[in-house]
Amino acid sequence: MSPALYFALTLFVKMAITAAFVVAATVTAERVGPLIGGLVATLPIGAGPVYVFLALDHDAHFIAQSAVASLTINAVNVIFAMSYALLAQTRSRAVSMVLAFFVWLILVSGVLAIHWTFVGVMLVNVVVLSVCLWLARPLRHVGVAGFRPHWTDLALRAALVASLVGVVVTFSFQLGPGGSGILAVFPVVLLSIMFILHDRVGGQASAAVQANAVLGLVGFAFACTVLHFSANAFGSVVGLTLALITSIGWSLMVLVARRHGVAV
Numbered sequence: 001m002s003p004a005l006y007f008a009l010t011l012f013v014k015m016a017i018t019a020a021f022v023v024a025a026t027v028t029a030e031r032v033g034p035l036i037g038g039l040v041a042t043l044p045i046g047a048g049p050v051y052v053f054l055a056l057d058h059d060a061h062f063i064a065q066s067a068v069a070s071l072t073i074n075a076v077n078v079i080f081a082m083s084y085a086l087l088a089q090t091r092s093r094a095v096s097m098v099l100a101f102f103v104w105l106i107l108v109s110g111v112l113a114i115h116w117t118f119v120g121v122m123l124v125n126v127v128v129l130s131v132c133l134w135l136a137r138p139l140r141h142v143g144v145a146g147f148r149p150h151w152t153d154l155a156l157r158a159a160l161v162a163s164l165v166g167v168v169v170t171f172s173f174q175l176g177p178g179g180s181g182i183l184a185v186f187p188v189v190l191l192s193i194m195f196i197l198h199d200r201v202g203g204q205a206s207a208a209v210q211a212n213a214v215l216g217l218v219g220f221a222f223a224c225t226v227l228h229f230s231a232n233a234f235g236s237v238v239g240l241t242l243a244l245i246t247s248i249g250w251s252l253m254v255l256v257a258r259r260h261g262v263a264v
Contacts, residue, residue: 016162034142034205035258038212039251041189042220048244050184051227055236063239064231069181071121071224072111075128077187078217080104081210082132084194085139088207093198097191104187112182118228125221132214140215142208156195160188185220219250 044051047070055063084100091099190213197206223243231239 020158034140034208035212036255037193037209038140038214039216039219039254041193041209042213042216042247043251044220044223044244044247046186046189047184047220048240051240051243054184055240060231060236060239063236064228066181066184067224067228067231067243068116068118068121069179070185071118071125071221071228072116073108073182073185074217074221074224075121075125076104076107076111077185077190078125078128078132078214079107080187081190081213081217082135084190085136085207085210085214088194088198088203088210089139091203093195093203096198096203097194100194101191108182122225129214129218129221133218136211136214139204139207139211142205156192160192215254216251219247219254222250223247 051063051066054066080100080103083103084096087096087099190210193209194206197209223246226246227239227243230242233239234242
């Protein structure tokens with residue numbers, strides 16, 4: 001088999017596996033309410049498979065540095081989700097998504113102009129998450145009626161995520177760890193949920209999912225931090241495993257706290 005054909009086949013398999021995983025996870029999220037929906041949406045269901053495939057092609061140091069870039073964009077994604085949640089209270093899907101994504105683009109442009117250290121990125125995440133968690137609190141508790149997504153919804157979601165994986169894996173050597181880490185956490189899952197839910201269940205209910213996603217992105221920040229340190233110390237496999245455990249553990253902790261009436 002020629003190298004070009006081998007690359008094309010393996011890339012297709014990577015894209016298909018990731019798309020199927022994301023679709024299955026987000027369909028589950030949409031049927032169980034805004035809290036679990038927001039938490040599942042911010043699990044590394046998009047970034048995780050991308051990082052696995054990056055680890056197959058790059059060393060542990062590349063993965064550790066990519067995690068710092070992902071942590072930087074995590075703060076931007078928090079503001080993105082919060083911007084949409086506020087706009088969606090009274091605005092249409094198009095206006096809410098376009099304005100929120102415009103904010104995302106502006107912030108990413110600013111982020112790319114700065115050489116970040118881990119300490120600086122962590123401080124930015126602490127400030128952004130603290131403010132947005134306070135803003136999101138009154139928007140989280142809106143009922144979302146369960147529904148079965150149309151096949152076109154699933155096809156759109158699969159195509160978006162598969163395309164993201166294809167771009168990152170194909171160009172990771174040219175992008176470097178910074179560019180790969182940024183693209184790995186492009187908010188494709190949040191965007192697809194916004195697009196599908198807003199007109200289906202209403203702006204406020206869709207906003208509630210995003211408001212709960214802000215809470216979930218706290219766990220993703222912890223996961224990126226764990227990946228940054230553990231990948232360098234123990235290798236990519238251990239680092240990615242610990243990051244996944246961290247993200248899932250945070251979500252489970254939030255769910256247990258809510259069931260016991262703890263305000264989070």
